[in-house]
Amino acid sequence: MKENDSNPNWQSLANESGSSLIEKAMEKFVFLISLTTILFVLLIFVFIARESLPIFLGTVERSIVREPIPVNALTTTPPEELMAYLDLSADEFQSMEKETLELLLEVKLEELAQAPIGTDATIQTTRWRYLLLPFQWSGYDAPAFIWQPISQIRKYNIVPLLIGSLKTSLIALLFAVPIAIGAAIYVSQLAPMRIREWIKPMIEMMAGIPSVVLGFFALIVMATTLQETFGYQSRLNALVAGIALGLAVIPVIFSIAEDALTSVPQSFSHAALALGSSRWQTASSVVLPAALPGIFAAVVLGFGRAIGETMIVLMATGNASIVSWSLLDSTRTITATIAAELAETVFGGEHYRILFVLGTILFGVTFLANLVGDVVIHRLKRRLEGKIA
Amino acid sequence: MSRQSNINTVIKGLFMIILVLLTKPLVLNGETITVKGSDTLVILAQKWAEAYMLEHPDAKIQVTGGGSGTGFAALQNQTTDLANASRRIKPSESAACIRAFRKRPTEIKVCLDGLTVYLNQSNPIDELSLGDLKRIFTGKATNWKEFGGLDAPITVYSRENSSGTYEFFKRKVLHERDFAANIQSMPGTAAVVQAVTKDRYGIGYGGAAYSTTAKAIRISRSDESPAYAPNEANVRNQTYPIWRYLFIYVNPDQDRDAITDYLRWIQSDVGQRIVTEVGYFPLPSENAEKIQLTIHPTQ
Numbered sequence: 001m002k003e004n005d006s007n008p009n010w011q012s013l014a015n016e017s018g019s020s021l022i023e024k025a026m027e028k029f030v031f032l033i034s035l036t037t038i039l040f041v042l043l044i045f046v047f048i049a050r051e052s053l054p055i056f057l058g059t060v061e062r063s064i065v066r067e068p069i070p071v072n073a074l075t076t077t078p079p080e081e082l083m084a085y086l087d088l089s090a091d092e093f094q095s096m097e098k099e100t101l102e103l104l105l106e107v108k109l110e111e112l113a114q115a116p117i118g119t120d121a122t123i124q125t126t127r128w129r130y131l132l133l134p135f136q137w138s139g140y141d142a143p144a145f146i147w148q149p150i151s152q153i154r155k156y157n158i159v160p161l162l163i164g165s166l167k168t169s170l171i172a173l174l175f176a177v178p179i180a181i182g183a184a185i186y187v188s189q190l191a192p193m194r195i196r197e198w199i200k201p202m203i204e205m206m207a208g209i210p211s212v213v214l215g216f217f218a219l220i221v222m223a224t225t226l227q228e229t230f231g232y233q234s235r236l237n238a239l240v241a242g243i244a245l246g247l248a249v250i251p252v253i254f255s256i257a258e259d260a261l262t263s264v265p266q267s268f269s270h271a272a273l274a275l276g277s278s279r280w281q282t283a284s285s286v287v288l289p290a291a292l293p294g295i296f297a298a299v300v301l302g303f304g305r306a307i308g309e310t311m312i313v314l315m316a317t318g319n320a321s322i323v324s325w326s327l328l329d330s331t332r333t334i335t336a337t338i339a340a341e342l343a344e345t346v347f348g349g350e351h352y353r354i355l356f357v358l359g360t361i362l363f364g365v366t367f368l369a370n371l372v373g374d375v376v377i378h379r380l381k382r383r384l385e386g387k388i389a
Numbered sequence: 390m391s392r393q394s395n396i397n398t399v400i401k402g403l404f405m406i407i408l409v410l411l412t413k414p415l416v417l418n419g420e421t422i423t424v425k426g427s428d429t430l431v432i433l434a435q436k437w438a439e440a441y442m443l444e445h446p447d448a449k450i451q452v453t454g455g456g457s458g459t460g461f462a463a464l465q466n467q468t469t470d471l472a473n474a475s476r477r478i479k480p481s482e483s484a485a486c487i488r489a490f491r492k493r494p495t496e497i498k499v500c501l502d503g504l505t506v507y508l509n510q511s512n513p514i515d516e517l518s519l520g521d522l523k524r525i526f527t528g529k530a531t532n533w534k535e536f537g538g539l540d541a542p543i544t545v546y547s548r549e550n551s552s553g554t555y556e557f558f559k560r561k562v563l564h565e566r567d568f569a570a571n572i573q574s575m576p577g578t579a580a581v582v583q584a585v586t587k588d589r590y591g592i593g594y595g596g597a598a599y600s601t602t603a604k605a606i607r608i609s610r611s612d613e614s615p616a617y618a619p620n621e622a623n624v625r626n627q628t629y630p631i632w633r634y635l636f637i638y639v640n641p642d643q644d645r646d647a648i649t650d651y652l653r654w655i656q657s658d659v660g661q662r663i664v665t666e667v668g669y670f671p672l673p674s675e676n677a678e679k680i681q682l683t684i685h686p687t688q
Contacts, residue, residue, distance in 0.1 A: 100491045111480035148567045150550040318573035344458040344551030
């Protein structure tokens with residue numbers, strides 16, 4: 001901004017004053033802390049990506065249909081074949097006694113006896129076409145997007161979950177953005193000092209409500225009230241969850257938007273008021289446009305909060321994995337799926353890896369949203385400063 | 390069982406957990422028995438532990454939930470002594486245990502559970518057949534009219550797919566067919582019952598110990614056969630069609646006297662009386678003699 005340009009010496013003054021040793025040490029310490037944060041984010045991403053990599057590369061291989069080896073054939077079967085059949089490493093195989101191997105063979109036979117039979121049994125269901133495209137499984141009337149990870153034929157189509165996450169987040173934003181930004185404009189521009197001192201902390205206190213409490217409120221109170229008012233079928237649906245999610249998003253959007261509006265230089269509004277515009281005209285046509293980049297950032301961060309929220313959607317969406325854009329149908333989000341299913345998956349198994357793929361997608365979506373937000377903010381900022389036409 | 394005493398049980402259970410967690414560092418002398426697993430069994434397991442510790446002041450029993458699969462995983466890692474389960478162990482889980490400690494875990498039947506199907510109190514329907522349930526839960530039937538009820542769409546409530554009850558229902562009633570995609574998954578039986586209580590056209594299922602505010606209906610094996618209510622007599626003589634055993638699994642190498650005593654006590658009359666108090670059903674008396682509590686694999 002212009003004010004900074006008129007006072008070019010402040011930074012050089014600070015440098016010349018000669019900082020003490022303690023100050024330098026503190027500086028390095030703070031730098032290291034910020035470096036660790038970046039490192040942690042990186043490590044988390046590497047971990048999630050590593051767990052989901054076999055799915056992305058399509059290297060999860062499995063053959064359900066196997067020729068069974070009877071228990072009494074233990075001594076006549078070559079060790080390599082046994083190791084592959086029982087999925088043992090050479091070391092494990094060496095360390096096991098005959099009785100243990102017999103037990104393992106016995107259990108394997110039981111497993112094969114329970115294995116699915118039929119046309120779908122040989123399908124590698126973790127391939128991308130089964131994850132993303134509809135498929136007509138045996139027993140279904142039409143090709144469909146099916147998420148049924150606990151099933152004889154495990155069906156991992158992620159489209160219903162993607163739609164669920166997007167649907168609830170968008171409802172949350174539709175509900176929260178007008179309220180939060182309206183409140184931000186009122187508090188920062190129009191409200192008298194006394195009222196402002198009340199409203200601002202009250203809205204910001206909403207951020208302190210634990211999401212499990214909001215979820216419970218949605219499950220017990222909102223779901224029933226909304227159903228009685230509108231008379232639709234599913235008591236728990238995307239609308240109920242979206243509104244509850246909106247309550248969690250409002251304080252996020254409000255406080256950033258309010259900051260952005262307050263940080264518009266007073267000279268802008270003073271000039272507008274001096275030229276005879278009303279307070280509302282000043283707020284809506286001078287201050288609001290100037291603060292747009294900050295407000296856009298608020299909405300993007302609100303979206304990140306909404307799509308990453310777990311407890312509210314777990315409790316209030318009804319968790320039905322269906323492909324539907326109707327607001328009044330139940331829905332199942334990515335986050336709720338991971339939270340509900342991860343604890344019971346086999347460590348390193350297919351289901352486990354698919355859930356990590358979902359985690360990677362979630363990470364990617366929030367990262368992209370933040371990136372787009374950042375780029376747009378910079379462009380808008382430069383335009384407001386008159387650097388590009 | 391009244392709602393109040395249910396809540397009391399939960400509160401007592403929570404209090405116990407906190408107490409046990411607080412005292413844990415003091416009692417690591419090998420006499421602590423850790424129990425982990427099925428959420429269906431957790432209330433009963435806590436009651437058992439509470440009563441047993443009153444009788445045997447030197448015994449320390451620590452109970453946690455988390456789901457049947459969690460219990461098996463802990464058994465395999467040898468981080469728990471006993472694993473509660475609302476379903477039989479899977480071959481893959483057996484194999485993991487054999488790899489970890491070279492033995493099959495021993496299965497011990499501890500009580501019976503009648504899986505109850507719940508409707509809203511205002512629903513005029515009082516009984517359904519297994520075939521009807523299969524049609525409803527796979528999404529083939531979508532209107533109560535088909536079963537002589539009101540002309541209204543059916544809202545189906547189920548459990549999350551990590552639940553042992555979900556898998557049991559799927560095997561026993563759906564014969565391994567997929568649940569319909571539009572069923573709503575609730576995080577726990579209490580949530581299912583709560584949803585059906587509020588939803589006039591809802592249907593859900595869950596353990597017998599939760600039947601308080603929703604209507605438990607009678608179930609028949611087929612349209613021609615008589616329907617039975619999920620009460621103690623019908624479950625114990627197995628005329629009620631959707632019943633199951635609840636299990637405790639134990640590592641046969643962990644053959645400590647404290648554990649054996651505790652398991653014997655659970656199957657004794659005292660232990661089985663607590664089963665009735667909590668709302669599940671005691672083991673059939675003719676069965677109780679057959680179940681020998683040798684801590685060695687039966688197969």
